Amino acid sequence: MPGLEPLAPTPAxxxxxAADFSWQxxxxxxxxxxxxxxxxxxxxxxxxxxxxxxxxxVIADEPWTTLLDGATGTGDIILRLLAHERVAxxxxxxxxxxxxxxxxxxxxxxxxxxxxxxxxxxxxxMPSMADASVDAYSISLALKxxxxxxxxxxxxxxxxPGGRLILLEASTLRPAWLQRAYLTYMALCxxxxxxxxxxxxxxxxxxxxxxxxxFPSAEQLAAExxxxxxxxxxxxxxxxxxxxxxTARKPRYGPRA
Ligand SMILES: C[S@@+](CC[C@H](N)C(=O)[O-])C[C@H]1O[C@@H](n2cnc3c(N)ncnc32)[C@H](O)[C@@H]1O
Numbered sequence: 001m002p003g004l005e006p007l008a009p010t011p012a013x014x015x016x017x018a019a020d021f022s023w024q025x026x027x028x029x030x031x032x033x034x035x036x037x038x039x040x041x042x043x044x045x046x047x048x049x050x051x052x053x054x055x056x057x058v059i060a061d062e063p064w065t066t067l068l069d070g071a072t073g074t075g076d077i078i079l080r081l082l083a084h085e086r087v088a089x090x091x092x093x094x095x096x097x098x099x100x101x102x103x104x105x106x107x108x109x110x111x112x113x114x115x116x117x118x119x120x121x122x123x124x125x126m127p128s129m130a131d132a133s134v135d136a137y138s139i140s141l142a143l144k145x146x147x148x149x150x151x152x153x154x155x156x157x158x159x160x161p162g163g164r165l166i167l168l169e170a171s172t173l174r175p176a177w178l179q180r181a182y183l184t185y186m187a188l189c190x191x192x193x194x195x196x197x198x199x200x201x202x203x204x205x206x207x208x209x210x211x212x213x214x215f216p217s218a219e220q221l222a223a224e225x226x227x228x229x230x231x232x233x234x235x236x237x238x239x240x241x242x243x244x245x246x247t248a249r250k251p252r253y254g255p256r257a
Pocket of ligand 1: 073074098124146
């Protein structure tokens with residue numbers, strides 16, 4: 001696998017995606033929790049397995065003692081992370097806004113109880129997490145469905161100085177014509193698949209349509225992180241850029257007076 005690309009000169013950051021996320025109150029994911037893993041296979045044609053294996057390796061290679069996995073869903077990333085021997089003895093906090101999704105994660109991770117904690121947490125505001133309390137923080141496939149600037153600000157707060165942020169998120173395909181073709185495919189197929197897969201559940205279906213909306217390019221997300229004060233940014237595109245893994249470090253020292 002290629003290493004992470006260093007951050008190239010970047011375009012200006014895009015504005016945040018603080019749209020209407022009131023559907024979160026609806027526990028859309030709670031209602032599709034038992035079908036979520038099959039839906040991932042269906043919508044990504046199985047590619048999510050490769051992406052998650054890769055991000056788990058990136059996380060495992062970091063020298064953390066305590067990791068917070070935000071929006072953990074059914075625990076897919078942690079399941080793959082725990083396959084790495086070097087993770088033995090380290091503490092992993094699995095968190096999600098949906099109790100039903102977290103319950104499913106707990107069930108799937110039941111054979112690895114020793115290092116695991118489970119917390120219901122909203123990425124955008126985690127008052128129960130102290131400042132500078134984790135060495136590493138991972139979020140996968142969730143930043144486009146929450147208030148991204150708020151979630152990243154919380155990441156900066158809970159990370160220890162020098163702590164690592166690892167993101168696996170939707171990105172932009174290259175070249176541009178491929179992105180247009182992909183968006184056309186999504187626009188044509190997702191509504192139908194979404195409707196069928198959620199059994200016509202209107203708000204679950206609405207979430208799935210969010211996937212069609214734009215997400216910043218890998219460069220733009222890196223620039224956004226840099227603008228917030230993160231350092232040592234790098235990213236790696238997977239599957240021609242359908243998703244990208246970003247890594248960033250919280251500065252070891254605050255700004256000089
Ligand atoms: C697309 S799933 C991704 C799950 C998992 N990270 C994965 O890669 O399979 C999105 C998850 O984000 C959770 N979620 C959505 N908004 C959230 C928020 N504001 N705070 C915490 N979790 C949130 C949902 O409950 C759901 O489990």
